[in-house]
Amino acid sequence: MITIFTENWQALLTGLGYTLFSSILALFFSLIIGSFFAILEEMPYRILKIIARIYIEVFRNIPLLVVAMFFYVVVPMYVTNINGFTAGTIGLTIYTSAFIAETVRAGIQAVDPGQMEGARSNGLTFMQAMFHIILPQAFKYVIPPLGNQFINLVKNSSVLAFVAGFDLMYQGDIIASTTFDTINTYIIIGVLYLIITMPLSYYMRHLEKKLS
Protein backbone atom coordinates (compact mmCIF):
# COMPACT_ATOMS: atom_id res chain seq x y z
CA MET A 1 0.00 0.00 0.00
CA ILE A 2 2.86 2.33 0.91
CA THR A 3 4.57 1.75 -2.42
CA ILE A 4 1.39 2.46 -4.33
CA PHE A 5 1.18 5.73 -2.54
CA THR A 6 4.84 6.71 -2.91
CA GLU A 7 4.94 5.73 -6.57
CA ASN A 8 1.68 7.46 -7.48
CA TRP A 9 1.40 10.32 -5.07
CA GLN A 10 1.50 12.90 -7.84
CA ALA A 11 -1.43 11.31 -9.66
CA LEU A 12 -3.29 10.92 -6.38
CA LEU A 13 -2.76 14.51 -5.40
CA THR A 14 -3.81 15.65 -8.85
CA GLY A 15 -6.95 13.57 -8.48
CA LEU A 16 -7.62 14.99 -5.04
CA GLY A 17 -7.19 18.48 -6.47
CA TYR A 18 -9.59 17.86 -9.33
CA THR A 19 -12.15 16.28 -7.03
CA LEU A 20 -11.96 19.23 -4.66
CA PHE A 21 -12.05 21.77 -7.45
CA SER A 22 -15.02 20.13 -9.16
CA SER A 23 -16.86 19.83 -5.84
CA ILE A 24 -16.31 23.46 -4.91
CA LEU A 25 -17.42 24.70 -8.31
CA ALA A 26 -20.47 22.47 -8.29
CA LEU A 27 -21.29 23.45 -4.72
CA PHE A 28 -21.12 27.15 -5.49
CA PHE A 29 -23.17 27.02 -8.66
CA SER A 30 -25.69 24.46 -7.47
CA LEU A 31 -26.41 26.61 -4.43
CA ILE A 32 -27.14 29.59 -6.65
CA ILE A 33 -29.11 27.64 -9.25
CA GLY A 34 -30.93 25.59 -6.61
CA SER A 35 -31.95 28.68 -4.63
CA PHE A 36 -33.02 30.33 -7.86
CA PHE A 37 -35.41 27.50 -8.72
CA ALA A 38 -36.64 27.29 -5.11
CA ILE A 39 -37.59 30.97 -5.20
CA LEU A 40 -39.06 30.57 -8.67
CA GLU A 41 -41.33 27.84 -7.39
CA GLU A 42 -42.51 30.01 -4.52
CA MET A 43 -43.31 32.97 -6.79
CA PRO A 44 -46.99 33.84 -7.08
CA TYR A 45 -47.05 33.04 -10.80
CA ARG A 46 -48.26 29.67 -12.03
CA ILE A 47 -46.10 29.54 -15.13
CA LEU A 48 -42.89 30.09 -13.11
CA LYS A 49 -43.93 27.44 -10.60
CA ILE A 50 -44.40 24.96 -13.44
CA ILE A 51 -41.04 25.74 -15.01
CA ALA A 52 -39.29 25.28 -11.66
CA ARG A 53 -41.17 22.07 -10.95
CA ILE A 54 -40.20 20.57 -14.29
CA TYR A 55 -36.53 21.43 -13.82
CA ILE A 56 -36.45 19.95 -10.33
CA GLU A 57 -38.36 16.77 -11.18
CA VAL A 58 -36.39 16.06 -14.35
CA PHE A 59 -32.91 16.41 -12.88
CA ARG A 60 -33.75 14.76 -9.57
CA ASN A 61 -34.98 11.69 -11.35
CA ILE A 62 -32.32 11.10 -13.98
CA PRO A 63 -29.15 9.27 -12.90
CA LEU A 64 -26.24 11.65 -12.49
CA LEU A 65 -24.19 9.57 -14.91
CA VAL A 66 -26.73 10.16 -17.66
CA VAL A 67 -26.63 13.92 -17.12
CA ALA A 68 -22.83 13.93 -17.14
CA MET A 69 -22.70 11.76 -20.26
CA PHE A 70 -25.08 14.11 -21.99
CA PHE A 71 -22.64 16.96 -21.52
CA TYR A 72 -19.63 14.79 -22.34
CA VAL A 73 -20.98 13.20 -25.50
CA VAL A 74 -23.99 15.08 -26.83
CA VAL A 75 -23.00 18.69 -26.18
CA PRO A 76 -19.61 18.45 -27.98
CA MET A 77 -21.40 16.81 -30.94
CA TYR A 78 -23.94 19.56 -31.46
CA VAL A 79 -22.98 22.63 -29.48
CA THR A 80 -19.44 23.24 -28.36
CA ASN A 81 -16.34 21.33 -27.43
CA ILE A 82 -16.01 20.82 -23.68
CA ASN A 83 -13.59 18.55 -21.84
CA GLY A 84 -14.49 15.77 -19.46
CA PHE A 85 -13.85 17.78 -16.34
CA THR A 86 -16.15 20.57 -17.47
CA ALA A 87 -18.84 18.18 -18.67
CA GLY A 88 -18.74 16.21 -15.41
CA THR A 89 -18.81 19.33 -13.26
CA ILE A 90 -21.73 20.81 -15.18
CA GLY A 91 -23.60 17.52 -14.84
CA LEU A 92 -22.82 17.42 -11.12
CA THR A 93 -23.96 21.02 -10.70
CA ILE A 94 -27.28 20.54 -12.45
CA TYR A 95 -28.02 17.27 -10.71
CA THR A 96 -27.18 18.67 -7.25
CA SER A 97 -29.04 21.93 -7.87
CA ALA A 98 -32.30 20.02 -8.25
CA PHE A 99 -31.87 18.52 -4.78
CA ILE A 100 -30.79 21.83 -3.30
CA ALA A 101 -33.85 23.51 -4.82
CA GLU A 102 -36.08 21.00 -3.02
CA THR A 103 -34.25 21.57 0.26
CA VAL A 104 -34.33 25.36 0.05
CA ARG A 105 -37.99 25.29 -0.92
CA ALA A 106 -38.81 23.16 2.12
CA GLY A 107 -36.90 25.68 4.23
CA ILE A 108 -38.87 28.59 2.78
CA GLN A 109 -42.11 26.76 3.48
CA ALA A 110 -41.10 26.09 7.06
CA VAL A 111 -41.03 29.84 7.72
CA ASP A 112 -44.33 31.16 9.15
CA PRO A 113 -46.39 32.48 6.19
CA GLY A 114 -47.25 35.46 8.41
CA GLN A 115 -43.70 36.70 7.84
CA MET A 116 -44.34 37.11 4.12
CA GLU A 117 -47.76 38.68 4.72
CA GLY A 118 -46.29 41.12 7.22
CA ALA A 119 -43.52 42.09 4.84
CA ARG A 120 -45.80 42.49 1.82
CA SER A 121 -48.31 44.53 3.85
CA ASN A 122 -45.42 46.69 4.95
CA GLY A 123 -44.80 47.57 1.30
CA LEU A 124 -41.92 45.24 0.50
CA THR A 125 -41.91 43.54 -2.90
CA PHE A 126 -41.88 39.75 -3.07
CA MET A 127 -38.14 39.74 -3.78
CA GLN A 128 -37.33 42.18 -0.97
CA ALA A 129 -39.37 40.07 1.45
CA MET A 130 -37.62 36.94 0.20
CA PHE A 131 -34.08 38.25 0.61
CA HIS A 132 -34.46 40.29 3.78
CA ILE A 133 -36.99 38.26 5.76
CA ILE A 134 -37.75 34.77 4.45
CA LEU A 135 -34.41 33.37 3.28
CA PRO A 136 -32.47 34.41 6.40
CA GLN A 137 -35.06 32.52 8.48
CA ALA A 138 -35.20 29.56 6.11
CA PHE A 139 -31.42 29.23 6.48
CA LYS A 140 -31.57 27.48 9.85
CA TYR A 141 -33.99 24.83 8.58
CA VAL A 142 -31.83 24.25 5.54
CA ILE A 143 -28.41 23.77 7.13
CA PRO A 144 -28.69 20.11 8.20
CA PRO A 145 -30.10 18.73 4.92
CA LEU A 146 -27.76 20.95 2.93
CA GLY A 147 -24.81 19.46 4.79
CA ASN A 148 -25.88 16.00 3.68
CA GLN A 149 -26.07 17.22 0.14
CA PHE A 150 -22.58 18.70 0.22
CA ILE A 151 -21.22 15.36 1.34
CA ASN A 152 -23.18 13.58 -1.36
CA LEU A 153 -21.84 16.07 -3.83
CA VAL A 154 -18.23 15.23 -3.01
CA LYS A 155 -18.94 11.52 -3.32
CA ASN A 156 -20.94 12.00 -6.51
CA SER A 157 -18.05 13.89 -8.06
CA SER A 158 -16.58 10.43 -8.71
CA VAL A 159 -18.82 10.52 -11.78
CA LEU A 160 -15.96 12.47 -13.34
CA ALA A 161 -14.05 9.21 -13.67
CA PHE A 162 -16.53 8.12 -16.35
CA VAL A 163 -15.97 11.20 -18.44
CA ALA A 164 -12.19 11.41 -18.12
CA GLY A 165 -12.34 14.19 -15.58
CA PHE A 166 -8.94 13.50 -13.89
CA ASP A 167 -10.52 13.26 -10.44
CA LEU A 168 -9.57 10.90 -7.60
CA MET A 169 -11.66 8.04 -8.87
CA TYR A 170 -10.25 8.44 -12.36
CA GLN A 171 -6.67 8.31 -11.06
CA GLY A 172 -7.60 5.34 -8.92
CA ASP A 173 -8.88 3.44 -11.94
CA ILE A 174 -5.64 4.11 -13.81
CA ILE A 175 -3.41 3.16 -10.90
CA ALA A 176 -5.42 0.01 -10.28
CA SER A 177 -5.20 -1.07 -13.89
CA THR A 178 -1.43 -0.47 -14.09
CA THR A 179 -0.40 -1.91 -10.71
CA PHE A 180 -3.10 -4.63 -10.61
CA ASP A 181 -3.31 -3.95 -6.87
CA THR A 182 -6.98 -3.04 -6.88
CA ILE A 183 -7.58 -3.60 -3.18
CA ASN A 184 -4.91 -1.29 -1.89
CA THR A 185 -5.51 1.30 -4.56
CA TYR A 186 -9.16 1.68 -3.75
CA ILE A 187 -8.50 1.67 -0.03
CA ILE A 188 -6.22 4.66 -0.57
CA ILE A 189 -8.84 6.32 -2.76
CA GLY A 190 -11.50 5.74 -0.10
CA VAL A 191 -9.30 7.25 2.59
CA LEU A 192 -8.64 10.30 0.42
CA TYR A 193 -12.40 10.82 -0.02
CA LEU A 194 -12.79 10.55 3.74
CA ILE A 195 -10.19 13.24 4.18
CA ILE A 196 -12.52 15.61 2.35
CA THR A 197 -15.88 14.45 3.66
CA MET A 198 -15.12 13.82 7.35
CA PRO A 199 -14.19 17.41 8.21
CA LEU A 200 -17.19 18.57 6.22
CA SER A 201 -19.45 16.23 8.15
CA TYR A 202 -17.91 17.32 11.44
CA TYR A 203 -18.23 20.99 10.59
CA MET A 204 -21.88 20.58 9.59
CA ARG A 205 -22.71 18.91 12.86
CA HIS A 206 -20.96 21.72 14.70
CA LEU A 207 -22.95 24.33 12.75
CA GLU A 208 -26.19 22.48 13.45
CA LYS A 209 -25.50 22.51 17.19
CA LYS A 210 -24.64 26.17 17.09
CA LEU A 211 -27.89 27.04 15.33
CA SER A 212 -30.22 25.06 17.57
Add this chain to the structure above:
Amino acid sequence: MAMIEFKNVEKYYDKFHALKNINLKVEAGEVVVIIGPSGSGKSTLIRTINGLEQVNEGQLLVTNFDLADKKTNIDKIRKNVGMVFQHFNLYENKTVLENIMLAPRLVLKRDEAENKKIALDLLETVGLADKAQSYPRMLSGGQSQRIAIARSLAMKPKALLFDEPTSALDPETIDDVLKVMKDIAKNEGITMIVVTHEMGFAREVADRVVFMADGQILEDDTTAEFFDNPKEERAKKFLSKIIKH
Protein backbone atom coordinates in the same frame (compact mmCIF):
# COMPACT_ATOMS: atom_id res chain seq x y z
CA MET B 1 -63.25 60.50 -3.67
CA ALA B 2 -63.51 57.79 -1.07
CA MET B 3 -60.35 56.28 0.38
CA ILE B 4 -61.74 52.76 0.04
CA GLU B 5 -64.79 51.69 -1.90
CA PHE B 6 -66.27 48.23 -2.46
CA LYS B 7 -68.74 48.03 -5.35
CA ASN B 8 -70.69 44.78 -5.64
CA VAL B 9 -67.68 42.72 -4.58
CA GLU B 10 -67.83 38.93 -4.60
CA LYS B 11 -65.14 36.64 -3.25
CA TYR B 12 -64.90 32.86 -3.44
CA TYR B 13 -62.54 30.35 -1.88
CA ASP B 14 -62.97 27.72 -4.60
CA LYS B 15 -66.71 27.02 -4.33
CA PHE B 16 -67.16 28.68 -0.95
CA HIS B 17 -68.81 32.10 -1.26
CA ALA B 18 -66.90 34.15 1.32
CA LEU B 19 -67.98 37.71 0.45
CA LYS B 20 -71.43 38.34 -0.95
CA ASN B 21 -72.31 41.55 -2.76
CA ILE B 22 -70.20 43.82 -0.59
CA ASN B 23 -70.82 47.55 -0.91
CA LEU B 24 -68.86 49.71 1.48
CA LYS B 25 -67.46 53.20 1.30
CA VAL B 26 -64.85 54.57 3.68
CA GLU B 27 -63.87 58.22 3.41
CA ALA B 28 -60.41 59.59 4.14
CA GLY B 29 -59.87 59.96 7.88
CA GLU B 30 -62.85 57.81 8.86
CA VAL B 31 -62.59 55.16 11.56
CA VAL B 32 -64.73 52.12 10.82
CA VAL B 33 -65.11 49.13 13.14
CA ILE B 34 -66.17 45.78 11.70
CA ILE B 35 -67.78 43.24 13.98
CA GLY B 36 -69.52 39.95 13.46
CA PRO B 37 -69.40 36.29 14.48
CA SER B 38 -66.39 34.11 13.75
CA GLY B 39 -66.30 32.94 10.14
CA SER B 40 -68.47 35.78 8.89
CA GLY B 41 -65.79 37.05 6.50
CA LYS B 42 -64.30 39.95 8.46
CA SER B 43 -60.70 38.90 7.89
CA THR B 44 -61.39 38.12 4.27
CA LEU B 45 -62.90 41.55 3.74
CA ILE B 46 -60.08 43.45 5.39
CA ARG B 47 -57.41 41.35 3.67
CA THR B 48 -58.81 42.15 0.22
CA ILE B 49 -58.12 45.85 0.87
CA ASN B 50 -54.37 45.39 0.60
CA GLY B 51 -54.48 42.48 -1.81
CA LEU B 52 -53.68 39.62 0.57
CA GLU B 53 -56.85 38.08 -0.84
CA GLN B 54 -58.10 38.59 -4.39
CA VAL B 55 -61.67 39.54 -5.13
CA ASN B 56 -63.46 37.71 -7.94
CA GLU B 57 -66.15 40.14 -9.04
CA GLY B 58 -67.03 43.80 -8.71
CA GLN B 59 -64.77 46.74 -8.07
CA LEU B 60 -62.55 47.48 -5.11
CA LEU B 61 -61.10 50.98 -5.25
CA VAL B 62 -58.32 51.76 -2.79
CA THR B 63 -56.66 55.17 -3.06
CA ASN B 64 -58.16 55.23 -6.53
CA PHE B 65 -56.57 51.97 -7.75
CA ASP B 66 -58.91 49.12 -8.64
CA LEU B 67 -57.78 45.99 -6.81
CA ALA B 68 -60.15 43.81 -8.82
CA ASP B 69 -58.13 44.73 -11.92
CA LYS B 70 -55.23 42.31 -12.31
CA LYS B 71 -53.11 45.00 -13.96
CA THR B 72 -53.06 47.12 -10.79
CA ASN B 73 -49.63 47.16 -9.16
CA ILE B 74 -50.40 45.99 -5.66
CA ASP B 75 -47.10 47.27 -4.23
CA LYS B 76 -48.23 50.85 -4.92
CA ILE B 77 -51.30 50.34 -2.75
CA ARG B 78 -49.44 48.60 0.05
CA LYS B 79 -47.10 51.57 0.32
CA ASN B 80 -50.12 53.60 1.45
CA VAL B 81 -52.14 50.97 3.30
CA GLY B 82 -50.63 49.31 6.37
CA MET B 83 -51.90 46.24 8.16
CA VAL B 84 -51.76 45.08 11.76
CA PHE B 85 -52.34 41.37 12.31
CA GLN B 86 -53.71 39.33 15.17
CA HIS B 87 -50.35 37.56 15.50
CA PHE B 88 -48.17 40.65 14.88
CA ASN B 89 -45.99 39.12 12.12
CA LEU B 90 -42.93 41.04 13.25
CA TYR B 91 -39.74 40.13 11.39
CA GLU B 92 -38.24 37.45 13.62
CA ASN B 93 -34.73 37.92 12.23
CA LYS B 94 -34.60 41.68 12.84
CA THR B 95 -34.37 43.88 15.90
CA VAL B 96 -37.31 46.05 16.85
CA LEU B 97 -35.61 49.11 15.37
CA GLU B 98 -34.86 47.27 12.13
CA ASN B 99 -38.46 46.05 11.98
CA ILE B 100 -39.55 49.66 11.87
CA MET B 101 -36.78 50.99 9.62
CA LEU B 102 -36.67 48.27 6.96
CA ALA B 103 -39.65 49.16 4.78
CA PRO B 104 -39.11 52.94 4.78
CA ARG B 105 -35.49 52.29 3.76
CA LEU B 106 -36.26 49.77 1.01
CA VAL B 107 -39.56 51.10 -0.27
CA LEU B 108 -39.52 54.85 0.39
CA LYS B 109 -35.69 55.22 0.15
CA ARG B 110 -35.92 57.39 3.25
CA ASP B 111 -32.66 58.99 4.33
CA GLU B 112 -31.00 56.80 7.00
CA ALA B 113 -30.65 59.47 9.70
CA GLU B 114 -34.21 60.64 9.22
CA ASN B 115 -35.41 57.04 9.12
CA LYS B 116 -33.80 56.33 12.47
CA LYS B 117 -35.18 59.49 14.02
CA ILE B 118 -38.71 58.68 12.89
CA ALA B 119 -38.37 55.10 14.16
CA LEU B 120 -37.11 56.20 17.56
CA ASP B 121 -39.88 58.80 17.84
CA LEU B 122 -42.44 56.12 17.05
CA LEU B 123 -40.96 53.82 19.69
CA GLU B 124 -41.34 56.68 22.13
CA THR B 125 -44.96 57.17 21.05
CA VAL B 126 -45.86 53.54 21.65
CA GLY B 127 -43.95 53.59 24.95
CA LEU B 128 -41.24 51.11 24.03
CA ALA B 129 -38.13 53.23 23.49
CA ASP B 130 -36.11 50.81 25.61
CA LYS B 131 -36.85 47.88 23.28
CA ALA B 132 -35.09 49.25 20.18
CA GLN B 133 -32.40 46.56 20.20
CA SER B 134 -34.61 43.65 21.33
CA TYR B 135 -35.68 40.84 19.04
CA PRO B 136 -39.38 40.05 18.61
CA ARG B 137 -39.08 36.71 20.47
CA MET B 138 -38.12 38.66 23.60
CA LEU B 139 -41.30 40.77 23.62
CA SER B 140 -44.69 40.16 25.22
CA GLY B 141 -47.77 40.07 23.01
CA GLY B 142 -48.82 43.59 23.91
CA GLN B 143 -45.34 44.93 23.25
CA SER B 144 -45.15 43.07 19.94
CA GLN B 145 -48.42 44.54 18.79
CA ARG B 146 -47.36 48.07 19.65
CA ILE B 147 -44.16 47.55 17.67
CA ALA B 148 -46.22 46.22 14.76
CA ILE B 149 -48.32 49.37 14.87
CA ALA B 150 -45.18 51.53 14.98
CA ARG B 151 -43.83 49.59 11.99
CA SER B 152 -46.98 50.37 10.01
CA LEU B 153 -46.96 54.03 11.03
CA ALA B 154 -43.35 54.45 9.90
CA MET B 155 -44.58 54.16 6.33
CA LYS B 156 -46.82 57.18 6.89
CA PRO B 157 -49.81 55.31 5.48
CA LYS B 158 -53.05 56.87 4.32
CA ALA B 159 -54.99 53.95 5.76
CA LEU B 160 -54.38 51.31 8.42
CA LEU B 161 -56.12 47.95 8.62
CA PHE B 162 -56.38 46.09 11.93
CA ASP B 163 -57.47 42.44 12.02
CA GLU B 164 -58.38 41.60 15.61
CA PRO B 165 -55.26 43.30 16.97
CA THR B 166 -56.03 42.46 20.61
CA SER B 167 -57.55 38.99 20.29
CA ALA B 168 -54.29 37.15 20.93
CA LEU B 169 -53.25 39.29 23.89
CA ASP B 170 -53.34 38.76 27.64
CA PRO B 171 -56.13 40.90 29.13
CA GLU B 172 -53.73 43.10 31.08
CA THR B 173 -51.83 44.16 27.96
CA ILE B 174 -54.86 44.93 25.79
CA ASP B 175 -55.36 48.45 27.14
CA ASP B 176 -51.84 49.58 26.18
CA VAL B 177 -52.52 48.55 22.60
CA LEU B 178 -56.00 50.09 22.54
CA LYS B 179 -54.60 53.34 23.88
CA VAL B 180 -52.09 53.54 21.01
CA MET B 181 -54.87 52.81 18.54
CA LYS B 182 -57.15 55.44 20.03
CA ASP B 183 -54.38 58.03 19.83
CA ILE B 184 -53.94 57.27 16.15
CA ALA B 185 -57.66 57.51 15.55
CA LYS B 186 -57.93 60.84 17.34
CA ASN B 187 -54.74 62.54 16.23
CA GLU B 188 -53.33 61.22 13.01
CA GLY B 189 -56.19 61.58 10.57
CA ILE B 190 -55.36 58.15 9.19
CA THR B 191 -58.25 56.16 7.77
CA MET B 192 -58.73 53.12 10.00
CA ILE B 193 -60.63 49.90 9.48
CA VAL B 194 -60.61 47.80 12.61
CA VAL B 195 -61.96 44.30 13.06
CA THR B 196 -62.42 43.97 16.81
CA HIS B 197 -64.71 42.86 19.58
CA GLU B 198 -63.61 45.71 21.82
CA MET B 199 -66.90 47.60 22.00
CA GLY B 200 -65.45 50.27 24.29
CA PHE B 201 -62.97 51.12 21.58
CA ALA B 202 -65.71 51.22 18.96
CA ARG B 203 -67.91 53.52 21.04
CA GLU B 204 -65.07 55.88 21.82
CA VAL B 205 -63.43 56.38 18.42
CA ALA B 206 -65.40 54.73 15.62
CA ASP B 207 -67.35 56.89 13.20
CA ARG B 208 -69.23 53.87 11.94
CA VAL B 209 -69.82 50.25 12.82
CA VAL B 210 -70.27 47.55 10.20
CA PHE B 211 -71.88 44.27 11.19
CA MET B 212 -71.13 41.19 9.10
CA ALA B 213 -72.62 37.71 9.05
CA ASP B 214 -72.32 34.88 6.50
CA GLY B 215 -70.14 36.92 4.17
CA GLN B 216 -72.60 39.80 3.99
CA ILE B 217 -72.75 43.28 5.43
CA LEU B 218 -76.00 43.25 7.39
CA GLU B 219 -75.70 46.63 9.02
CA ASP B 220 -73.62 49.75 8.37
CA ASP B 221 -74.46 52.59 10.75
CA THR B 222 -73.05 55.51 12.64
CA THR B 223 -71.64 54.34 15.95
CA ALA B 224 -74.34 55.91 18.10
CA GLU B 225 -77.11 54.56 15.89
CA PHE B 226 -75.62 51.08 15.89
CA PHE B 227 -75.30 50.78 19.64
CA ASP B 228 -78.52 52.57 20.61
CA ASN B 229 -80.76 51.42 17.85
CA PRO B 230 -79.52 48.34 15.97
CA LYS B 231 -81.93 47.34 13.24
CA GLU B 232 -80.97 43.78 12.35
CA GLU B 233 -82.10 40.98 14.63
CA ARG B 234 -78.72 39.22 14.31
CA ALA B 235 -76.84 42.39 15.18
CA LYS B 236 -78.95 42.81 18.31
CA LYS B 237 -78.31 39.23 19.39
CA PHE B 238 -74.61 39.55 18.69
CA LEU B 239 -74.37 42.77 20.66
CA SER B 240 -76.18 41.42 23.68
CA LYS B 241 -73.91 38.39 23.67
CA ILE B 242 -70.59 40.22 23.59
CA ILE B 243 -71.68 42.95 25.97
CA LYS B 244 -72.69 40.31 28.55
CA HIS B 245 -69.10 38.97 28.44
